[in-house]
Amino acid sequence: MKRGAAASPEVCALRRTRLAEQLARHGGGVAVLPTAPERPRSGDSDHPYRHDSHFHYLTGFDEPQAWLLLDASGRSTLLCREKNTEREIWDGHRVGPEAAPATLGVHDAHPVEALDKLAAERLANASAVWFPFGLHDGLQARVDGWLAELRTRERSGVQPPAMQRDLSPLLSEMRLVKDESELGTMRRAARISAGAHARAMRYCAEHFRGGSAGLPEYRIEAELLHEFRRHGAQAPAYGSIVAAGANACVLHYAAGDAELRPGELCLIDAGCELDGYASDITRTFPADGRFSAAQRELYELVLAAQQAAVAATRPGARKQDAHWAAVRVLSQGMLDCGLLDRRKVGDVDAVIDSAAYRAFYMHGTGHWLGRDVHDVGDYLAADEDPVEQPDGLGGRVVKRPSRVLQPGMVVTIEPGLYVRPAEGVPERYWNIGIRIEDDAVVTASGCELISRDVPVDAREIEALMRA
Secondary structure (H helix, E strand, C coil): CCCCCCCCHHHHHHHHHHHHHHHHHCCCCEEEEECCCCCEEECCEECCCCCCHHHHHHHCCCCCCCEEEEECCCCEEEEECCCCHHHHHHHCCCCHHHHHHHHHCCCEEEEHHHHHHHHHHHHCCCCEEEECCCCCCCHHHHHHHHHHHHHCCHHHCCCCCCEEEECHHHHHHHHHCCCHHHHHHHHHHHHHHHHHHHHHHHHHHHHHHCCCCCEEHHHHHHHHHHHHHHCCCCEECCCCEEEEHHHHHCCCCCCCCCEECCCCEEEEEECEEECCEECCEEEEEECCCCCCHHHHHHHHHHHHHHHHHHHCCCCCCECCHHHHHHHHHHHHHHHHHCCCCHHHHCCHHHHHHHCHHHHCCCCCCCCECCCCCCCCCCCECCCCCCEEEECCCCCEEEECCECECCCCCEEEECCEEEECCCCCCCHHHCCEEEECEEEEEECCCCEEECCCCCCCCHHHHHHHHHC
16 A cells, blocks of 8 residues: 655655764664565455555655665665566556665665675674664574674675664654654644544434434444545554443454444544554544433543643653643542542542552553554653652552653543443443543643544534534
8 A cells, every 4th residue: 555755855864864963973883774574464465565664754665675774974775676567567666776866865776686785885894783673573684694794704804893783762762753744744644533533423423313223333433444545544543443332441442343322432542544654532422422421420530631631741741740640630530439439448649559540540641652653762761860659550660750741742642431340339330431532742832632623522522413
């Protein structure tokens, strides 16, 4: 499946320059980066092709069987498939090595078959070879082969790199802060996904308005996929979650053939991928357009938790501040509505210290978002000493603090509540699962919620479904 470049050749060239500068600051060397392989699905059919995120970030090139070589001086070399008229009839257009420099802005390009010879030449007498550790099957063995070949030439004055270094941390830090090109694409992806969620809400309301019976989850999923593609998104960014009723209490539930029925909630966690960038939105809404009293009570609690997390998402705050802000609101709400018994668990501080809230809220409140749904980037501060802090499981742990947010980072904010039938749990809440998730760009003064083209307020959801 053809995927558009999310940035111009000039932007990609600037990224390669920045990476080369990083290599130089860390002692020089040559970086070797492959794209993702094609993966067979069955017989002679492959899965839809999806490039490697690091590779596409630096090149904008979405063909398989391609490699990038980059040295600390900034010289960039692409290796790719040659033009082949017969294969292009079957598989589509290839850029080819001759056109690649002008098309992509790399300094030179060669047939991918020349990789072993060219890589050994570039690594000769280099201080280090950089490549992503543990991400590509067979890459370590390939590098070892190049180094072994260079060692056979040591008597003639050729030295292999003395060090092998992991390229991923450098690229992950670069990708963590998005440039304007990336943010523009992510805003468009969020708008498309928000429209798909609104379409699903309207579809459910229309289905049940005439007194129809149950609605299979897969039919709701089809509405999402249709909306993604008709607005130019290449694919879902991840497997869509469409969970009817009690299925919403399964965190990674996949849309199946269970039926959504009047009076139940529908939880949809779905987002499209546009030009290599993901969106990630969750909405929970009543199947027939009207929350019950118990559903609304818990929904308002989750929404209040999200609002607290949004307020805590700003430059200078720590990534984990939003989580603890949401946990405090949820914990207090669990006590107030009787999900947790004060006589057994104590006050809100005791609930947080013991992690008693995890009976109904067992995941984090957000993650990095970008080219990958759970995007790259360290969650802990790299330049601070470890300190004792809650481990989120009711104990304590010594580790580095959560990293400080800065403008250009993109996070999801996604608190939830999941109530399964259990002794001591008020029956009116049984089988209610609620999650509310938005995509947030950290700005100079706070954060921008880029996924709010679909309503989040309970009254606005009901109004949309009545319209």
